[in-house]
Amino acid sequence: MPARHDGDAKPAHRSRSVSSPTVAEVAAEAGVGKATAARTLGNYGAVSPEARARVLAAAEKLHYRPNSLARSMTTGITQTIGVVVADISNPFFAGVMRGIADACDTTDYTAIVLSTDEKLAKERSAIGVLIDKQVDAIIIASAALQPNETAHILEAMSRRIPIVLIDRKVRGLDLDAVVINNRESAHDAVRRFVELGHRRIAFVWGPTARERAADRRRLLALAESWLWSDAERLRGYLDALDEAGIPFDPELVTHCEYNEEVTVGAVGEMLALPDPATAILTTETDAMVGTLRAIRAAGLVHPRDVSVIGFDDSSWASVMEPPLTMIAQPMLELGRAAAQHAFARIAGDDGDAVVEAIPTTFIPRESVASPRTRISAADGR
């Protein structure tokens, strides 16, 4: 015990170094007990105003900053929430992240972000990292489709970490979720096409097709194996078709595999049909960009030859010629709301899981018009 009887060997060795002062040092400076200093510095417990003032003054003088690691270790609270998304560079998730970040710095929380590229393996390891980091809550846009793919989420739940789903619900998971009203939004867009007289309405969406659904029922069955948000949009599309008594035509539902090039080809075929599409709803930016390229490649012009509406507004949409009618998603609100739910759970709220559906905003511009007479489209050029 060499340093034992040399009372201040260690303090002396460190107190003048770069490292921050500790509660004990502040207490000494203030002439109070360690606990009293700790109480005022961590503001908990009760301290006399007088002692409190002395401690605060000492802390100020010594430039005291609490060691958050030590604090977290004893309290189990890290003031950190983990965010798991497909891709932080995707404008949608970037917007969501911003919303979460805003909510965080209002409440002195801090956010850790992890991207999964929709890969379950990466998602699993992301959850592992967050558990190890002992985040106080997790907000996740999960790529899990089936209940048997949710083990990692259940694991986090079993450790009593509050979890909030964002953008997508996951089957079999009874958790808070913040989503947009996908189904209604798609339904509404298609209805607008219908009202203008369109009957050949196409749906250009993300998921990769494993097979081409021959009929409506089959398609809906397959939808179970796609991201919830995509499936909902498909349902909305079908809802509107039903409502208008328009039969489902598999040739008008085109998979773009979340890829612009694939979209160009797929939409090209759709436009070359004997009875081509006269209106197109796209579910994401790449799909819209690909669709526009396909329209142009076919020598057509929107909205004269084809009307288009797309999910995910962007400032670019307003300078297209003509400007594009879009469905804007409230990304910031989505993120903020998710964070609020997370905070509520952290605070102890153990009520039933709540699903919050935030509405999109329909932004009418000029890419939608009545269909041209079929004749001109068939032999026009």
Place this chain on the structure above:
Amino acid sequence: MPARHDGDAKPAHRSRSVSSPTVAEVAAEAGVGKATAARTLGNYGAVSPEARARVLAAAEKLHYRPNSLARSMTTGITQTIGVVVADISNPFFAGVMRGIADACDTTDYTAIVLSTDEKLAKERSAIGVLIDKQVDAIIIASAALQPNETAHILEAMSRRIPIVLIDRKVRGLDLDAVVINNRESAHDAVRRFVELGHRRIAFVWGPTARERAADRRRLLALAESWLWSDAERLRGYLDALDEAGIPFDPELVTHCEYNEEVTVGAVGEMLALPDPATAILTTETDAMVGTLRAIRAAGLVHPRDVSVIGFDDSSWASVMEPPLTMIAQPMLELGRAAAQHAFARIAGDDGDAVVEAIPTTFIPRESVASPRTRISAADGR
């Protein structure tokens, strides 16, 4: 000392609960000392293969997971890096963030993101948060312009936290920096205009003007008070003008205040000049979108009436009619490179600060052409 002589009172009370097993528990299970278990679990020190195997088996059996907080507290290493940007929802920073995140999950680091909205106050508090969280390094796109605005960064440096600047250098700070070759990129773009015969070349950029610079020298002086990256682009623009012997005209340098609406107005004026701009270089997305709107509002068409080139490519640029010629920034590479520098510093590299300039990619499309004869532009419509 109530629990003192009751050897396992506490362990018994917790070992079967939800909390993870500790090194001590693993050690007990493996029948070795705590230190030996700790050594193999934290893989440091030397352990006999035999003991090691037993410990690993025990850890496996008990589902041991190290408590990263406890580990961080004793080692001072958090395996976390902090990222401070203006706005994580801005596609540029979102891309940079993705690059950083990719580098992080290759190296088992984790990233915390904070947005500042270019506000120094928020930046200061962000740095404070990161210091408190004890991140191992900080990557920052600082809004600091003058050496006297860098106290918070110096503070972090004094705590020996490695710092890497990204996107912008900061005057007075001798730190690693990863940026793009702004000046050369702008110079190159303007030179292309010149080569096609343009003489009335405009520069539409972000910063808010405090005053309208009357001449070249004054403008450069003012540039000191703008973000480094913006100032560099301006210099590149002026370089090209000099090279071509084109006199600087203050009416062709328009401030858009990072705002689309402002841009529309400013560019509108520029297009209404007696001797209007025939080519425009924009420094960011909002500026480009605003410029396109202004061009259209003036009843003009690109590139016939005005040629345009802009910084920050986007998939939308390719579907504009005609497609836009753009300067693409390597966002992912920027992020990755910054992370690499951070890791190197964490690993102990204490060489001189290095500035890495990553080149942009010029993407020629169809928004650039030779200027029309002045006459038609002057009284055309």
Place this chain on the structure above:
DNA sequence: CTGTTAGCGCCTTCAA
């Protein structure tokens, strides 16, 4: 209201 005394789970001397 206050100070004393224990830990939190880990890494790290140190002596064996």
Place this chain on the structure above:
DNA sequence: TTGAAGGCGCTAACAG
């Protein structure tokens, strides 16, 4: 190589 013991900075439980 190994184990015992001490300490990181903080909160928490308990007397006073």
